[in-house]
Amino acid sequence: MINQILLGLSTGAMYSLVAIGLVMMYKVSGVMNFAFGNMGMFATYITWWFLSSLGLNIYFSIVVGIIFAAVMGILTERFGLRPIRHLSHGSMLIVTFGLLMILEGLAVQIWGTQYKSFPELVTGAPFVLRGNFGVMVIRRQDLLIFSLLLAISILLAVITKYTRFGIAVRAVSENEEIAGYMGINTGTILSFSWAFGVSMAALVGIISAPKVFVSPSMLVFYQIQGFTAAVLGGFETFTGAVFGGLILGVIEKIVGNYISEGFKATISLIIIIVVLVFFPKGLFGRNIRRRV
Numbered sequence: 001m002i003n004q005i006l007l008g009l010s011t012g013a014m015y016s017l018v019a020i021g022l023v024m025m026y027k028v029s030g031v032m033n034f035a036f037g038n039m040g041m042f043a044t045y046i047t048w049w050f051l052s053s054l055g056l057n058i059y060f061s062i063v064v065g066i067i068f069a070a071v072m073g074i075l076t077e078r079f080g081l082r083p084i085r086h087l088s089h090g091s092m093l094i095v096t097f098g099l100l101m102i103l104e105g106l107a108v109q110i111w112g113t114q115y116k117s118f119p120e121l122v123t124g125a126p127f128v129l130r131g132n133f134g135v136m137v138i139r140r141q142d143l144l145i146f147s148l149l150l151a152i153s154i155l156l157a158v159i160t161k162y163t164r165f166g167i168a169v170r171a172v173s174e175n176e177e178i179a180g181y182m183g184i185n186t187g188t189i190l191s192f193s194w195a196f197g198v199s200m201a202a203l204v205g206i207i208s209a210p211k212v213f214v215s216p217s218m219l220v221f222y223q224i225q226g227f228t229a230a231v232l233g234g235f236e237t238f239t240g241a242v243f244g245g246l247i248l249g250v251i252e253k254i255v256g257n258y259i260s261e262g263f264k265a266t267i268s269l270i271i272i273i274v275v276l277v278f279f280p281k282g283l284f285g286r287n288i289r290r291r292v
Helices: 002-029 036-052 058-084 089-111 140-162 164-174 176-181 186-212 220-233 238-258 261-278
Strands: 127-131 134-138
Touching (some): 002 036, 002 134, 002 140, 002 164, 002 186, 036 186, 036 220, 134 140, 140 164, 140 186, 140 238, 164 176, 164 186, 176 186, 186 220, 220 238, 220 261, 238 261
16 A cells, blocks of 8 residues: 555656646746647657757756757747737637647657657666565655655745745736836746746656657646646645645545546546535635735
């Protein structure tokens, strides 16, 4: 049982990373990015191309892929969304949906539909712990994922709470118009939110690539589960994104082992409906009271 929970937490940590990226973009820009998974997929293809075709170092290729993702996020926000922010919210959603299809089509045209193998980021035998609790097996890949999630969570908490830039991000997420009146460069904050969010998509794509292989649809499932994690934890808080993903991963693993593997996809939809009905703000969301 303890090993199943560990595997669930590892999978959930991936969902948390997706949810953090989605929440950042949604909190600051107010837009749900339907192209999140495909932007991460395209950046993963770029990483794979630098690695396999150009023969560059894997870590250098990863840095290039994440930088490419950040630039793609900035360009999308600056030239795809900002010019139509004064229009309806639906207009911006349509742009992200169009980008989803464009990136998928480009990936198919450039690299084809065949699955591309990606090297393991960490190798070696798993760590085996024995005790009164039984035998616990911890894979090195799991340690990498947990470490990244912990580091990113701590970094976000410190930046948003103790730095001027982080406070500016929080101000724009609360009220973009008033933040602008206070002298905050809202355009820079909006671009940052998309650079960060798409970089998270690329990171998830690169981490998952050795397992799911590089393909045009490689991150569709992770995007759905990340969205579910954000709904479960609450779209207004990074804490909710982190714990929502971990909880979802454990639930999914338990359902897959004790009920049915085929039911794992359905459980996400059930969770979304139940949470939205009984906890509209999510399990970790806050009801904000404002003076009239």
